[in-house]
Amino acid sequence: MASPTTPAVSPAQSAQSAAKPTLLSIRNVAKTFGRNAVLRNVSLEIAEGEFLTILGESGSGKTTLLRIVAGFESASSGELWMGPDRLDHQPPYRRRVNTVFQSYALFPHLTVEENVAYGLRVAKRPGAEITQRVSEALDKVKMTVHATKKPSKISGGQQQRVALARALVNRPRLLLLDEPLSALDANLRRQMQVELKSLQREVGIAFVFVTHDQEEAMVMSDRIALLRSGELEQVATPREIYNRPATAYVAQFIGHTNLLKAEVKDGVVQCASLSWATSLPDGPALFSLRPEHIRLAGSGTSNVRVHGRVLQQAFHGATELIRVECSDGLVLVVRTASGSGTLNQVELEFSASDAVAVRESPERI
Amino acid sequence: MSGEATANNNPRSRGLLLHAAAVFAFLYLPIVVLILYSFNGQGVGGFPPHNLTLDWYRILFADDAIWDSVFNSLKVAFAAMASALIFGVPAALALDRAQFPGKAAFRRLVLLPLILPGIITGLSLLMLFNLGNIKPSLLTITLGHGTALISVATTEVFAGLQKLDRAQEEASLDLGATYWQTFWAITVPNLKLPIIGAALLIFTLSMDEIAVSFFLIGRDNTLPLEIWGRLRRGITPEINAVSTIIFMFSLVTIVLWYRLRIRAEGSVDVGTELTEATPSS
Amino acid sequence: MFSRAYKTVVTVPPLAWVTLFLLLPYLLMFCYSFWSVSPQQTIVHSWNLDNYKELLQKTVYWQTLLRSMWIAARVMLFSLLLGYPLAYFLSFYAGRRKDLLYQMVIIPLWVSYLVRAYAWKTTLGYDGVFNTLLQYVHLTSHPLNFLLYSPFAVVLTLTHIYTPFTFLPIYAALEHIPRNLVEASHDLGATPAQTFWKVIFPLSIPGVLAGATFAFVLSLGDFLAPQLLGGPSGIMISNIVVSLFGAAYNWPLGAAISLAMLVIVVGLLILSERLEKKWSFS
Numbered sequence: 001m002a003s004p005t006t007p008a009v010s011p012a013q014s015a016q017s018a019a020k021p022t023l024l025s026i027r028n029v030a031k032t033f034g035r036n037a038v039l040r041n042v043s044l045e046i047a048e049g050e051f052l053t054i055l056g057e058s059g060s061g062k063t064t065l066l067r068i069v070a071g072f073e074s075a076s077s078g079e080l081w082m083g084p085d086r087l088d089h090q091p092p093y094r095r096r097v098n099t100v101f102q103s104y105a106l107f108p109h110l111t112v113e114e115n116v117a118y119g120l121r122v123a124k125r126p127g128a129e130i131t132q133r134v135s136e137a138l139d140k141v142k143m144t145v146h147a148t149k150k151p152s153k154i155s156g157g158q159q160q161r162v163a164l165a166r167a168l169v170n171r172p173r174l175l176l177l178d179e180p181l182s183a184l185d186a187n188l189r190r191q192m193q194v195e196l197k198s199l200q201r202e203v204g205i206a207f208v209f210v211t212h213d214q215e216e217a218m219v220m221s222d223r224i225a226l227l228r229s230g231e232l233e234q235v236a237t238p239r240e241i242y243n244r245p246a247t248a249y250v251a252q253f254i255g256h257t258n259l260l261k262a263e264v265k266d267g268v269v270q271c272a273s274l275s276w277a278t279s280l281p282d283g284p285a286l287f288s289l290r291p292e293h294i295r296l297a298g299s300g301t302s303n304v305r306v307h308g309r310v311l312q313q314a315f316h317g318a319t320e321l322i323r324v325e326c327s328d329g330l331v332l333v334v335r336t337a338s339g340s341g342t343l344n345q346v347e348l349e350f351s352a353s354d355a356v357a358v359r360e361s362p363e364r365i
Numbered sequence: 366m367s368g369e370a371t372a373n374n375n376p377r378s379r380g381l382l383l384h385a386a387a388v389f390a391f392l393y394l395p396i397v398v399l400i401l402y403s404f405n406g407q408g409v410g411g412f413p414p415h416n417l418t419l420d421w422y423r424i425l426f427a428d429d430a431i432w433d434s435v436f437n438s439l440k441v442a443f444a445a446m447a448s449a450l451i452f453g454v455p456a457a458l459a460l461d462r463a464q465f466p467g468k469a470a471f472r473r474l475v476l477l478p479l480i481l482p483g484i485i486t487g488l489s490l491l492m493l494f495n496l497g498n499i500k501p502s503l504l505t506i507t508l509g510h511g512t513a514l515i516s517v518a519t520t521e522v523f524a525g526l527q528k529l530d531r532a533q534e535e536a537s538l539d540l541g542a543t544y545w546q547t548f549w550a551i552t553v554p555n556l557k558l559p560i561i562g563a564a565l566l567i568f569t570l571s572m573d574e575i576a577v578s579f580f581l582i583g584r585d586n587t588l589p590l591e592i593w594g595r596l597r598r599g600i601t602p603e604i605n606a607v608s609t610i611i612f613m614f615s616l617v618t619i620v621l622w623y624r625l626r627i628r629a630e631g632s633v634d635v636g637t638e639l640t641e642a643t644p645s646s
Numbered sequence: 647m648f649s650r651a652y653k654t655v656v657t658v659p660p661l662a663w664v665t666l667f668l669l670l671p672y673l674l675m676f677c678y679s680f681w682s683v684s685p686q687q688t689i690v691h692s693w694n695l696d697n698y699k700e701l702l703q704k705t706v707y708w709q710t711l712l713r714s715m716w717i718a719a720r721v722m723l724f725s726l727l728l729g730y731p732l733a734y735f736l737s738f739y740a741g742r743r744k745d746l747l748y749q750m751v752i753i754p755l756w757v758s759y760l761v762r763a764y765a766w767k768t769t770l771g772y773d774g775v776f777n778t779l780l781q782y783v784h785l786t787s788h789p790l791n792f793l794l795y796s797p798f799a800v801v802l803t804l805t806h807i808y809t810p811f812t813f814l815p816i817y818a819a820l821e822h823i824p825r826n827l828v829e830a831s832h833d834l835g836a837t838p839a840q841t842f843w844k845v846i847f848p849l850s851i852p853g854v855l856a857g858a859t860f861a862f863v864l865s866l867g868d869f870l871a872p873q874l875l876g877g878p879s880g881i882m883i884s885n886i887v888v889s890l891f892g893a894a895y896n897w898p899l900g901a902a903i904s905l906a907m908l909v910i911v912v913g914l915l916i917l918s919e920r921l922e923k924k925w926s927f928s
Binding site for chain 2: 647648649651653656660661664669670671672675678728729731732734735736739747749751752753754755756758760761762764767806809810838839860863866867868869870874884887897901904908
């Protein structure tokens with residue numbers, strides 16, 4: 001499918017960041033451990049200065065992909081290119097790539113500032129330069145006051161900042177972050193998400209961030225690459241991936257959705273008792289309809305209406321999620337603003353254009 | 366860190382491999398020589414060995430003194446194993462569950478015989494027995510071994526206690542069992558593997574023990590002391606044969622112990638436990 | 647959770663045993679060192695410092711002590727030089743063979759000390775394997791004398807005995823180093839050699855100290871190897887003590903020397919422990 005020099009682009013990939021030049025080119029990378037195919041034919045272009053998140057469940061291969069880019073694993077097949085240089089033949093200590101580890105991996109026998117200075121010392125930079133860059137880096141992550149402490153004496157959140165500083169001080173071309181926030185509690189996590197994002201904007205280095213938390217991915221990324229069972233399901237901006245999911249898996253993984261199985265005949269979609277016009281060809285079809293796009297019937301500019309009985313009404317703070325059983329047994333999940341009172345029989349409506357056609361996501365062995 | 370382990374084609378790893386091979390050769394060389402020469406017709410010395418024979422083994426098996434010493438060693442080993450466990454298991458429990466004055470000192474004291482040269486343990490016990498007018502005999506040797514090896518039992522059982530789920534014992538007490546019943550029904554079964562491992566180790570160490578035994582010996586010899594006596598008088602090829610057999614037994618015992626350890630802990634956690642449980646000279 | 651009775655039952659017997667068979671004997675040895683022996687070969691319980699004076703003044707005693715320490719130092723050094731790279735190889739390079747190789751290292755440990763010392767005696771002897779082999783391949787024309795009945799033989803044999811001892815704590819320390827620290831070091835640009843000196847070695851120091859202490863302390867007090875292989879020039883301090891408790895019948899003096907050895911050994915153990923604490927970072 002791909003020629004030797006151009007990377008294979010899977011149909012699942014949509015909008016690329018055409019504006020920024022490509023920093024790292026991952027071409028047809030596959031990785032097998034024994035008989036376990038962890039990555040199958042992954043191709044991805046990472047642009048300069050972008051914040052890209054590799055999102056996936058555990059076992060999706062996201063950490064393996066990251067480790068291949070860092071150099072801790074070698075790909076079974078495929079290539080990595082950074083500019084004109086082939087990256088995958090180089091050992092990790094020659095790549096202009098740095099990693100923030102999930103467990104931080106701070107050196108226990110060195111102080112915070114010695115940890116941060118490590119990469120510069122190893123590169124034999126002059127002492128004065130090291131001192132200056134280290135204090136700058138510590139300042140950026142607000143850890144200056146802890147400079148002379150050992151890692152065992154600072155908290156997890158603080159260790160994480162040190163790990164960040166230690167990586168960034170070397171001015172890598174690419175920073176890899178392996179689920180760095182997963183060990184933090186919820187509030188600290190949200191705070192760090194904001195800080196990380198602004199830090200990335202500030203230093204202008206490309207960040208590749210690995211996580212299983214789709215909310216986190218949406219909040220922080222310029223683009224999201226969703227990985228499932230070793231293959232890329234979709235690569236797009238958060239808005240794109242939310243509003244125009246390419247497959248059923250994407251639709252269900254990111255946010256809530258209603259997956260509607262339908263049949264198209266003569267330009268009309270028929271799903272249970274619902275129908276609307278479409279330009280899709282005849283045959284079976286799958287649609288993703290977000291709960292917030294279904295409204296309690298009101299003024300009625302939407303073209304699809306259905307009547308239903310409320311099964312369950314769950315209070316979620318600002319909004320409520322309502323499970324409605326329509327005629328023909330179709331169950332829809334609806335999101336409305338709180339304060340509608342307890343509902344029993346409801347009239348629902350949505351615009352046909354909000355029902356996005358998605359592909360099936362077959363099982364991958 | 367898969368990178369390191371697979372990168373075996375550079376000078377560094379080749380150098381390390383060579384060094385490792387050399388060290389293994391150094392460690393096994395004399396033993397191999399011993400085994401080889403136990404079949405040598407000319408006895409000890411001379412190269413290359415020729416005239417392969419089983420004569421030395423035949424002579425060995427007919428040697429009454431050796432058999433006597435073997436039985437003595439076995440008696441001592443079993444007795445030492447028993448006393449080390451009888452006192453060592455409670456010691457582990459005490460360290461794990463009780464607070465008493467001098468606890469830290471107690472812990473150190475128990476470990477000392479394993480780290481100190483055997484001569485100190487042996488001589489001090491000799492002085493004690495002399496004071497009490499107890500003549501040196503298999504009993505004194507047993508007491509010596511027991512004392513030196515209590516800490517083997519204590520450290521292994523203590524480690525096992527750390528892995529024990531306290532809640533099980535609490536549940537037993539909650540359901541009406543006494544401490545004694547709980548000990549035998551819950552605690553001991555959970556400590557099965559550490560106890561067996563310790564027993565195996567103590568047995569082996571006792572069979573090989575010579576430094577402490579040296580000073581506490583009476584008329585009856587243990588096997589190592591019997592061999593030692595003959596060595597003082599001159600070398601006979603029989604010694605090669607008996608050494609080979611000892612080696613084989615030790616080999617089997619240690620592999621057994623290792624497997625037990627793996628089953629108990631998933632992997633052999635080579636902590637200070639093991640380093641403390643090593644024979645002193 | 648545990649009643650007083652329970653705690654008493656588990657504490658008292660071991661405590662009693664240890665007091666009777668460990669504490670008391672050491673105390674006794676302490677007392678003996680201040681007594682003397684009469685011409686009639688009986689112990690005189692008069693308290694004096696004569697034994698210690700003799701220990702310090704008579705050259706044969708303190709010289710032998712120093713020589714023993716020098717032998718012990720060499721054994722320590724060689725065991726480290728042999729044991730450390732071996733431990734490093736097993737921990738970082740051995741992959742799937744690690745388990746098997748580890749067993750192969752500890753097996754010699756459990757093979758009787760006597761067997762191994764004896765094995766060296768036969769190997770190094772005048773008519774021994776080594777000498778006859780060297781002559782067989784015409785590297786030497788007559789047997790080498792220094793191989794046996796010399797400090798060389800003692801150092802060689804003790805190194806053989808204690809290398810696995812030194813290996814164990816070093817291997818344990820190396821195994822405890824999280825592998826992601828090594829990855830982090832590579833990630834930050836350090837080559838494997840740099841990573842070893844800046845990360846791996848510093849974190850293995852407690853193991854090195856423990857192994858070194860073992861080798862030194864146990865070699866210092868050894869009397870079997872010198873007696874088998876040392877010859878007159880290889881006599882160590884423990885041999886003197888042994889004779890003082892045997893033919894030379896002077897228990898008090900023997901006790902004094904043993905006590906001196908005990909003090910040195912305990913001092914080293916305490917020092918080693920302090921240093922280990924200083925260098926342990928987990």
